[in-house]
Amino acid sequence: MSANLNTALPLEYQTEQNRMNILGFWIFLGAEIILFATLFATYSVLSTRFAGGPTQNDLFEIKGVMTETILLLTSSFTCGLAIYEMHRGNKKGLLTWMIITLLLGAGFVGLEINEFITYVHEGATMQTSAFLSSFFVLLGTHGLHVSMGIGWAVMVMIQIVKRGLTPVTARKAFIIGLYWHFLDVVWIFIFTFVYLKGMVS
Template sequence: MAAEELKTGPLEYRTQEGQMGIMGFWIFLGAEVVLFSTLFATYAVLFGRTADAPLPSELFEPGIVLVMTFLLLTSSFTCGLAIHEMRRGSVKGLTIWMAITLALGLGFLGFEIFEFVHYAHEGATIQSSAFWSSFFILAGTHGLHVTLGIGWAILLLIQIKQRGLTNVTSRKFFIISLYWHFLDVIWIFIFTSVYLIGMVI
């Protein structure tokens, strides 16, 4: 099965193993969409239940959230460029763009941690009300995914340094690019339905 290898097309799709791996990851992403939908539903139901804690409209600031959004959007773009370079056969291009992606992802995480600490100082912690619990769980789960993605990509960068571009390593990088774009999709919905709507109402 795996011995049947195509001679054309992107490396990651040339073996059946590669094709099945990518298909399996799409199934995982479908499940992730449903996982996040439960957190979004919890947040939507608990919206407004702030008890004695500050209101979201008092704490959400457009500036920092827009910076975080642009960091993640740009990292998604550079991640796409990394895969483009990979398909041109350039390990160097792949490594450089992936490193930029990770730096932007770390910047996003830094801002998110700063934001959470700031909210905690203002009296909004995960324990202060049902609303803030659901907020920190939703945004925190996304932040955890970004953290895992950064760790994962660092391991892959070490691996590609050791093994070079093969069917297997290119499949692994293609899959993490899907994961990274997916994190951006989730963030767009957090940005819109949590921060923007929280500032409007």
């Protein structure tokens, strides 16, 4: 790793390599925006093609959706607190808030899986209609991102426990933080344009 440490900056920005990695991750997030945009476009076009199957109003329940939303929103907040503690050099605080973040994330994934199982029992599967195909692909892609984020964050935490807070581990924690906030941003649009829109019409 580059030896040119600029200790005036936060840990994650101290080396040239770190700055490049963070910029690179922002470019990846730009590509992720477009990935989700294609899925949102597909859903928007197909969301009224029910093929005689259930509609949004038959399936969606506001209580479960709100619980999922609050869990993910809170996890984005606690993830922000984890990075805040990291900037204060508080390794224990970083790890504690990361664990809380991941528990909230796991709660979200659990509820979402439960929601999907309920839908399938109600006869709303991926094969039922174009609406449900695009719904499950959009929501499933997001849920898969959250699940992979949990696994990734656990690996980063193991490194922090083993190696302590260095420019390298701080950069990794910072980048998983960016990823986690991004997933909440995607959820805001799912909440608005899939669930709320579906329950209005």
